[in-house]
Amino acid sequence: MPEPIESLVKKEAVAQRDPIVSTSTSAIILVCTLLLIGVSAWALYDEAYGQRPWKGIQREFVKRYTTYLKSIRKDAGKSEAEVKDTPEYQQLDADAKAAEDKVRDRRKEIDDQYAKVQAKLDAVTDPFQNQRGKIVVITFKLETAPSNFWKNYYSRQRDAKMSEVVTVDVPADNGKTTREKMNFDKLESSFNGLREEKAKLLGEKAEILKEPSELQKKRDDYLKNHVSGLTQKSIDDLIRKNENSFDYTILSHQLNVNEYSIVDRCEICHLGTREPLMISKENMAPGGPGKKPDELANAFVSHPRRELLQIHNPEKFGCSACHNGNGRATTTVEKAHGLNPFWLHPLYHKENTEAGCQMCHANDRVTQGADTLNLGKDLFYQRGCMGCHRMEAFDRESDALTNTRQQITQLEEQIAANERQAKQDEASNVEDEISRIRKRLART
Numbered sequence: 001m002p003e004p005i006e007s008l009v010k011k012e013a014v015a016q017r018d019p020i021v022s023t024s025t026s027a028i029i030l031v032c033t034l035l036l037i038g039v040s041a042w043a044l045y046d047e048a049y050g051q052r053p054w055k056g057i058q059r060e061f062v063k064r065y066t067t068y069l070k071s072i073r074k075d076a077g078k079s080e081a082e083v084k085d086t087p088e089y090q091q092l093d094a095d096a097k098a099a100e101d102k103v104r105d106r107r108k109e110i111d112d113q114y115a116k117v118q119a120k121l122d123a124v125t126d127p128f129q130n131q132r133g134k135i136v137v138i139t140f141k142l143e144t145a146p147s148n149f150w151k152n153y154y155s156r157q158r159d160a161k162m163s164e165v166v167t168v169d170v171p172a173d174n175g176k177t178t179r180e181k182m183n184f185d186k187l188e189s190s191f192n193g194l195r196e197e198k199a200k201l202l203g204e205k206a207e208i209l210k211e212p213s214e215l216q217k218k219r220d221d222y223l224k225n226h227v228s229g230l231t232q233k234s235i236d237d238l239i240r241k242n243e244n245s246f247d248y249t250i251l252s253h254q255l256n257v258n259e260y261s262i263v264d265r266c267e268i269c270h271l272g273t274r275e276p277l278m279i280s281k282e283n284m285a286p287g288g289p290g291k292k293p294d295e296l297a298n299a300f301v302s303h304p305r306r307e308l309l310q311i312h313n314p315e316k317f318g319c320s321a322c323h324n325g326n327g328r329a330t331t332t333v334e335k336a337h338g339l340n341p342f343w344l345h346p347l348y349h350k351e352n353t354e355a356g357c358q359m360c361h362a363n364d365r366v367t368q369g370a371d372t373l374n375l376g377k378d379l380f381y382q383r384g385c386m387g388c389h390r391m392e393a394f395d396r397e398s399d400a401l402t403n404t405r406q407q408i409t410q411l412e413e414q415i416a417a418n419e420r421q422a423k424q425d426e427a428s429n430v431e432d433e434i435s436r437i438r439k440r441l442a443r444t
């Protein structure tokens with residue numbers, strides 16, 4: 001047998017290690033499968049709940065609101081007088097009155113003292129502000145004086161103004177007035193002192209009135225909650241709606257204002273906003289009406305400014321026109337309120353809600369129902385901000401300037417006419433005189 005030629009024999013290559021054949025992949029596949037199941041479950045959860053916190057919020061609303069409605073059902077239709085006759089109300093009323101009686105004397109003392117301080121302050125304020133105004137003007141001149149001569153001049157003028165003594169009729173405690181002479185330092189220190197005294201009295205008054213006013217509020221709330229204005233039948237209808245046909249979708253609670261492309265979904269959480277009765281946060285407490293409210297209870301209240309919603313129907317104005325926030329967002333409270341980074345219109349803080357009124361009522365010098373905003377505008381006016389920051393409603397002085405210019409032109413025309421008249425009169429007088437002299441000369 002011939003020897004096989006070595007080179008012809010294909011040596012079986014040593015089998016390469018093939019990971020697919022030689023090792024088990026079941027572990028990896030198991031992990032991947034589990035991951036896939038996990039991710040699917042998470043996606044389903046996120047779709048159904050995670051991105052939809054309002055679903056839970058709505059169920060909670062329905063539960064609490066129904067409990068509340070049932071709690072007021074028995075009092076439905078009761079008149080104010082009937083509620084006032086209940087022992088619960090009587091007790092609350094007695095507590096409030098007792099607390100009021102306890103502080104009555106001290107309150108009267110404070111009020112009297114306050115009136116006296118205010119009268120003195122009224123007497124001092126004008127002279128103080130006058131002098132201060134003059135000193136500010138001189139100081140400005142001093143600071144911008146072109147040379148040492150003027151600097152010295154204004155410096156002397158300012159010293160003189162500072163030590164100038166003005167007479168102020170200050171009401172004394174006994175009802176008379178005393179005439180006091182005050183230089184600027186004295187004026188300033190009594191102005192500041194009186195203001196401090198006034199603030200202290202106001203502070204003390206607020207302090208002693210705290211307990212009585214809390215008790216009064218409790219009593220008044222009790223009355224408000226038990227006189228709902230709704231009949232038993234309309235309460236039953238509301239309960240039935242909650243239990244049988246509450247709509248848990250977004251669309252039915254969403255406001256569309258196409259005209260201004262506003263889409264506000266605030267009411268998918270703020271479900272009580274436009275309910276037909278007053279709902280306070282205590283009414284919606286998790287433990288039942290009257291218990292301690294939580295965050296959701298804060299959200300479930302009816303709108304505190306019903307009269308404003310009547311003028312600005314949310315169907316036409318939306319909510320974010322007044323409040324800011326991100327009307328479309330629904331996934332978290334933070335995003336809905338636009339408090340996430342880079343959202344340009346975060347919800348106004350509760351105490352600044354009236355800033356929203358300014359968006360549309362900027363040109364109204366006074367906006368009814370926006371007391372804080374009006375105070376701000378007063379301040380803007382009193383502090384002279386509008387001298388540099390032009391604002392529509394504050395531009396009275398530009399009107400005044402135009403009027404005055406017109407008056408000046410008219411007066412100038414009048415003056416010219418009068419002068420012409422005077423010249424003519426003078427000329428005719430002179431002619432009369434001349435003719436008289438001529439006559440006399442002719443006679444002689």
Ligand code: HEC
Binds near residue numbers: 294331337347
């Ligand atoms: C996802 C649910 C949700 C949405 C959507 C939502 N809110 Fe709220 N909102 C809440 C909750 C919960 C609170 C109570 C928060 C608290 O008390 O801390 C609240 C509180 C408020 C308050 C009171 C704020 C304060 O400082 O006391 C205002 C005003 C308000 N929301 C306006 C809006 C407006 C306007 C929109 C729509 C642009 C909106 N919310 C959308 C859940 C929501």
Ligand code: HEC
Binds near residue numbers: 301309314317319322
């Ligand atoms: C005309 C402007 C205006 C519109 C429109 C408006 N609000 Fe308000 N909202 C106010 C004012 C003013 C307050 C009171 C703020 C304060 O004095 O504390 C307020 C208060 C609230 C509060 C706080 C309630 C509380 O007691 O803490 C919530 C919540 C609220 N509004 C939700 C809404 C929702 C939801 C809408 C849309 C359906 C809406 N508002 C539309 C002006 C408006």
Ligand code: HEC
Binds near residue numbers: 321354356357368
């Ligand atoms: C999105 C713009 C807008 C915002 C924000 C807004 N208003 Fe108005 N408001 C209007 C318009 C428009 C009218 C006139 C409505 C009409 O005559 O039907 C009006 C009317 C009123 C009126 C009736 C008296 C009048 O001048 O005609 C009052 C009072 C008022 N607003 C107060 C407020 C207060 C308070 C706020 C803030 C809490 C506010 N508004 C926020 C647009 C706005």
Ligand code: HEC
Binds near residue numbers: 380383386
């Ligand atoms: C003497 C003129 C003058 C007076 C009076 C004045 N300001 Fe200003 N204010 C300015 C100028 C100029 C700027 C702009 C500064 C800049 O652009 O850097 C400004 C800027 C501001 C800004 C920042 C505006 C922005 O868009 O960043 C505010 C807020 C402001 N002023 C408020 C007030 C208030 C409130 C008062 C009244 C107490 C007042 N100013 C009085 C001249 C004035």
